[in-house]
Amino acid sequence: FRLIGRRITLQTRFIVQQSLGQQGASGVLNLALYVLGITLAIEAAGALLLWLRWRATLPDGEALWYAIFHAISSYCNAGFDLFSGTDQGVLFGYGTDWFTLTVMGLLITVGGFGITILYDLWSYPADRNLSINTRLTVVLTVALTVVGFLIFMADASLHQNVMSGKGMMERASVGLFTVVSARTAGLTIVPLEQLNDATQMMILLWMFVGGAPASMAGGVTLSTVGVLVISVFATVRGLNTASAFGRTIPFETIAKAVAVMTVSTLLVTALTLFLSLRHEGNLFDVAFEVVSAFANAGYSLNFTGNLDSVGRYVIAFAMFWGRLGPLTIVVALAQRQQPTLIHYPEEPVILG
Structure with missing residues (x-):
């Protein structure tokens, strides 16, 4: 807000409080202290x-340093990996270790939930109440994980790819971690370009969805998708x-969910078309690169090296927009709403 020359008004503070699920300024302060404490505790564990x-x-000493770095990277959905390119690389060691993948997968999932949802889950035994935001996030997280895992396993079984010839347990552990990491964490244990089209498409869609609002993850957020799905089902049922x-x-x-989805889809489409005009390459690879940047996932199908300076600026812009959040930018740039004095007569528009 300061960068675009706008004051942080009382209305803005209320928007921040509402987005964090708090009711007042004291609640925001308590949440900030809770964020710091729970983040350090989870990463330390x-x-x-x-x-x-x-x-x-x-x-x-080396194990401790690697453990701290990868715990923070996983929880923050950063996607950085110190093992790549070394003799202890993920593909040659811990990439098939179920314990390592489980711990890092849980850290990714918890970071993708966000602090407000973790606080809601932590408080559940005492107040026996969960917000609809928490319920939506948990249900969609489980649903996307299960569906993505089934797609990965089916694709690996029906077609030849990098996982062909691997044992069932190794396929399962790698597949589950890949699906969990796809929603903006960005940690890779298999070469993405060696996966089949169905799995790559699943990863692209999962990146676009992202994680929970006010979390470490990016994307359009699970709550946005959940609200739209619920709205569609309500419309279909009359x-x-x-x-x-x-x-x-x-x-x-x-209405906000529709705005977020529309703005995000238009942005990703426009940037994909722009990059495809400037660079030679497969359209899907370009779209994958843009969605990955928008979701702050860090994935690539080996297309990043083809970008010129303008292309890199475009990808950086997509990262900035995706990290700050479409709704945040729309609210920040919007003019102060004025009361509508004139209401025109309604007229239905033909759809479909």
Whole structure:
């Protein structure tokens, strides 16, 4: 807001509080302290588990450093990996270790949930209540993980790819981690360009969806997709309200979800077309690169090296937009809403 010359008004503070699920300024302060504490605790627990596993094959000091780095990278959905290109590379060692993949996968998932949802889950035993945002996020996380895992396993079984000839347990562990990491974490344990089209398309869609709002993940967010799905089902059933888990979703929320999805889709499409005009290459590879940047995933089908300086600026812009969030930018740039004094008569528009 400061960069674009706008004051952080009381209304803006209310928007921030609402996005974080808080009711007042004191709630925001308490949440900030909670964020710091729970983040350090989760990353420390993950680092300890990884260190206990890796110290058997690495010197204690080196194992500790690697454990801390990869715990933070996993929880923050950063996608950085210190093993790539070394003799201990993920593909040659820990990439098939179920314990390592489980710990890092859990860190990725927890980071993709976000602090407000973790706080909601932590408080559930006491108040026996979960917000609709938490319920949507958990349900969609499980659904996307299961569906993505089935697609990965089916594709590996029906077609020849990098996982062909591997044992069932290795396929399962690699497949599950790949699906979990696809939603903006960006950690790779198999060459993505050697996967089949169906799996690559699944990864692209999962990256676009991303994780929860106010989390470490990017994308259009699970809640946006969830609200749109609920709204579509309500429309198909002939209902004039969209509801789920015993709660009715306000029209304003549905309108914001439509705006986020529309702006994000148009942005990704425009940037993909622009890059495809400037660079030779497969259109899917270009789209994969743009969606990966928008979701802050860091994946690539070996197309990044083809970008010129303008192309790199375009990808950087997509990263900035995706990290800041489409809704945040739309709200920040929007003019202050004025009360509508004139209401024109309604007239239906033919659809379909």
